[in-house]
Amino acid sequence: MSMTNSYIFGKSEKKIGGRLLKIDQLISGYGSVQILNGANMKVEKQSIVALLGGNGTGKSTILRAASGLIRSWKGTIEFNGEQIQNLPAHEIVGKGLVQVTQGKDVFPAMSVTENLKLGGFILKSKQQLSDNLEKVYNYFPRLNERKDQLAATLSGGELQMLCIGRGLMSNPKMIMLDEPSAALAPQIVLDIFKNINRIRQDGLTVLVVEQNVRMALLLADYGYVIKDGVINVEGDSKKLMYDESVKESYLGGTKANV
Ligand SMILES: Nc1ncnc2c1ncn2[C@@H]1O[C@H](COP(=O)(O)OP(=O)(O)O)[C@@H](O)[C@H]1O
Ligand SMILES: [Mg+2]
Structure with a gap:
């Protein structure tokens, strides 16, 4: 766990280890419109991973494909060692992967x-x-x-x-949260993020989609940035906070919610 989030959200006693979710070359979309153009990401057990990116870049689409709400056209989604792409949504819940809408x-x-x-x-x-x-x-x-x-x-x-x-x-073994901070006051966001951290300390793995990049990187261990349906930047949260392309795109103070 990074210094930043242990300082703000409390110390984690448990060790992160082993892959729980792996998305490989995922292609998906709506009707005939392709949105995801080969997205790749991994989530380690008991980590908090942030998926960041501008509006309409495909963040929710990744979550919908992983939870079986839309079809994956190509590529694989592996959860807990099993391929789950295109399984019925309730079976994916049964395997321990849950999306919070x-x-x-x-x-x-x-x-x-x-x-x-x-x-x-x-x-x-x-x-x-x-x-x-x-x-x-x-x-x-x-x-x-x-x-x-x-x-x-x-x-x-x-x-x-x-x-x-x-x-x-x-x-669940893992929860996927789609913009839990949306439209909430900062104090309430902090309270909810503290709870997300506690949930992880109790053994769960968390994938969080956020537009609130600063808060998300404080909470998460690792982050991915999606652009045009492709994940093109990734790294430790602390590193991403100082990454020039991330700073320029999301932390410059010109975008909403930062
Ligand atoms: N049900 C839908 N039908 C058609 N297009 C959609 C649907 N949902 C989302 N889209 C389009 O897919 C793109 C990605 O959407 P989404 O994954 O929701 O973006 P975000 O990164 O903001 O979560 C957007 O261009 C959006 O307009
Ligand atoms: Mg969305």
Whole structure:
């Protein structure tokens, strides 16, 4: 773990090691429009990896392909030693790879607890379901306070916590977060990122897509930058923070959210 994130988010005791996700020469898109032009990336077990890049460059498309929401046209996606490209989405969840979407999977007219229970749809026993609920409430005491409220009444930050909590309900090995900081106040982002770091310390692996490049590089161990559907820059987060091309594109203060 780098000095920067251990300083801000707390020290990690566990060692990073072994590959969990490997995306190789991935080509995908929508209809006949190709968006990913041979994307490559790797995520080590128990690391936090940031996937960065401008608007519309294909970040969410990579996550959608990995979680089986869209087809991979070519290339491979290997998770935990198995090829998973084009498996049905629920099978990918069953293998322990879960995507946290930005509020889209939350049912506004259902309570916080009911929404969380839906996230545990693959669990076999009631005991597991209640254990996992307890685990999520332990990460996010705020959700516990609001557990009987309808999701529609939650603030933006609480809704993001619910989305992450929902993703944790199925006992994933790895979660993929799509812009968890979007539209949130800095103090709330810090709180959520601290929780993401805690989740990793408890053994999970995290891939986080972010437009908030500075915060993402503080949180992550390693980063990738995607441009035109190809990942063309990668490195340790600390190194990327000082990388001229990254600085120029994302840290110059001219882009939003930096
Ligand atoms: N459902 C869709 N149908 C057609 N085009 C899409 C769809 N979703 C995204 N796109 C296009 O694919 C490109 C990459 O989108 P996306 O991966 O969502 O970008 P981002 O890096 O902002 O997450 C964009 O040009 C976007 O307009
Ligand atoms: Mg996106």
